[in-house]
Amino acid sequence: MNAPWKQFLCRACGLIYDEEKGDPDSGIAPGTRFEDIPADWVCPLCGVVKADFEPYDNSLALTATCATSRVVRETGIVIVGAGCAGWAAAEAVRALDAHVPITMISACAGDRYHKPELSIALSRGATPDKLVREKAADAALRLGIRLLNDTVVVGLSPGLHQIRTTRGSFRYTGLVLAQGARPAVPAVLPADLCWRINDLASWSGLSQRLRGPVKHVAIVGAGMVGCELAEDFARSGHQVSLLDTQAAPLASLLPPAAAERLKHSLENLGVRFLGAVQVAAVTRGENGRKQIVTACGQILEADEVVAATGLVTDSRIARIAGLAYERGVVVDPATLRSSAPDVYALGDCISLNGMPCRFIEPIAHQASVLARGVLGLAAHEGYRHRPPVIRLKTRLLPVVIEGLPVAGGEWRVISEDADFLAMEQWSAGSLQARLNVGTPRRQLAA
């Protein structure tokens, strides 16, 4: 039996003489053993002589490869999202580390503004320029961060510490997801006919339309944002219809007595509330106005339609990256770390114990805890979530809720007069929430 073919390596240029293949160009037939090659044969590549070849053992290749460990290079912190949460994270990380490279990726312009102001801005005569507190480029310069705006994240591979965007791929040592939440709009409210007021750009678009003559605006959804927008647009002189599947505004949060007061207060401003209706379709009429048809057969014509039907966290990035997701990116309630190493999240996109929390107040605390984690510093104290105080920014009838009302809890009236209603919700013997609706008379007098 023939001995296996051997290979010989040119020590000068690395060419490999393979006995099986020979060197036909130099007249050495395939199958010529190395020792049978004439002594005057030279390397076909570099011309050195036969004696400069040495046996080559290809099987070493794999062991040599495995012997080298993988090198992870410093690549810095990448923050996805330039809303309140993203900027808070950037501030917190920079406060702890003056030098770490920070890259911020934002699908929008990234200018800093206070999102809750959008739902009360029109009647205050705000403009997009006035709402911006700091331009993105200025904030990036001040904090020493690289900003990629109008850039969308399209892929995330936690195992590789790689994030992919519409402007290229980046490696990170720590990643912060602050992507926020997007409007949850039912299919009957088409995107090309219905506004969703969830960022400065969309607010700017709608406010442009609402300048000038009186318009009829139909708002679908009487949650917090729907109620605030209804008051704001009515105060700006527009004709407003507010539609909801429930019989009263904010009915999922407020007991009937409180919701009724809110309804009256909105109606006093001229808002037409249509309760217990289901929108079946929104279409564009021949006159260019929008027609809303309800399941019960009512037809409403409006110049503008606004969907205020709640928010949902986009699950795409979490799904692609294999992050645990339950109504939001699942994070450790103490550290805000996601299920993947070195990936943290805060703000509207997370869920804590299965619950999203879409308010501004907790963000600053979340950012300071998260910053330590993402920089690999020992935590001083973990994050402790408390339900934020909920304030409905309706000026005529302020509504404040402390604690988190639960379904089926018992509401008790604490004090009540024509301008003010104080209630408490109790469940299983413990106080769940306090509610104040309106302003007590003595404060009004003061």
Place this chain on the structure above:
Amino acid sequence: MNPADATPLIFDASWSDSQVMERVTTIADGALADAAYRIDHEGHYPLDLMGSLGEAGAFAAHLDMNGARYGLALDAMRAISRRCGSTGFLAWCHDVCGLYMEQSGNPALTGTVLRDHALGLSFGGTALSNPMKALAGIEKMLLRATKVPGGYRVSGALPWVSHIARGQYCGAIAGVMKDDGSRSHEIMFLLRFTEDVVLRPCPEFSGMEGTSTWGVRLDDYFVGEDTLIADPARPFISRIRAAFVLLQAGMAVGVTQGCIDSMREVEPLLGHVNQYLHDRPQELQAEYDELGARVSRLALTPYDGSKDYLLEVLDARTQGAELALRASQSALLHQGARGYLMHSAPQRRIREAHFIAIVTPAIKHLRWEMARLSKEEMPA
């Protein structure tokens, strides 16, 4: 060996994935690897090898009639591209042409005609570079059609179309013009390279010269019912777009794998200095594995029409191109002077990776499209 167990010579739908891969790999690692230099440097158009690969099932697996095995089609393209990126591109051209024919549902383009195509008994490519960009709003549609009794007349010129020759064919799209000069819709058809069609040699490219790439000019070329793939073309393109792009990932991973091979090849000799390079083989291998796993998952649902799915496919295709670029660059650095030799695989793969990065949809088009798909629509 029992002769009854031997794999028959020509692929049929009963072949298992491993039977196909065994045959394809044998050809790719043998005759194709040997021919790679000639294909790249002499512009040799390897129709003989394409025929063998066709018989081995390399271009048939993804078709519905063979079980829509996209994972297998991609794996075959990977094995081919690992040895020769040009032939990997021919494989992609051939695969998508088969896809158009089958999905057309046109009896004149399925049956025996499709079977011959799938088995590499006849050859055809794709001329969708311009229309794909035109439909995405990147450039203007170059072929124009007018309605005539029994079909359409098409005129116009396409600068470069690959895997075509006299007697071959390709999928093409033309904008149908109304009398007022505006475009009413688009048609997709199988363009046969008969004597009516002018084929013009292209200027020399820096690579991929063995892909039989020509300039095509049509002058009142008649398109009848028997060659129509889709009328209108847009719904058809929407349906096959993700599959069209996903298949290209096979080229990217194959070239990347070839690059990693080249790095490993010199590890025993040069590992002591190569350790100072970045994009080491094990780093690239980790990314190759991760991308490969994602592509395999995407290959299970090539006709998922959702926006999220399309975004994932575009991302994987982009990542593949970026990875091939990095890997080819790094392979050359790992091999040093020997990788810079004219006959070496690393310098060839640099040009192959550049091609993967610029062939439609190029990295910039992919990013443009992902940005477009991600935009939120607001009332106009």
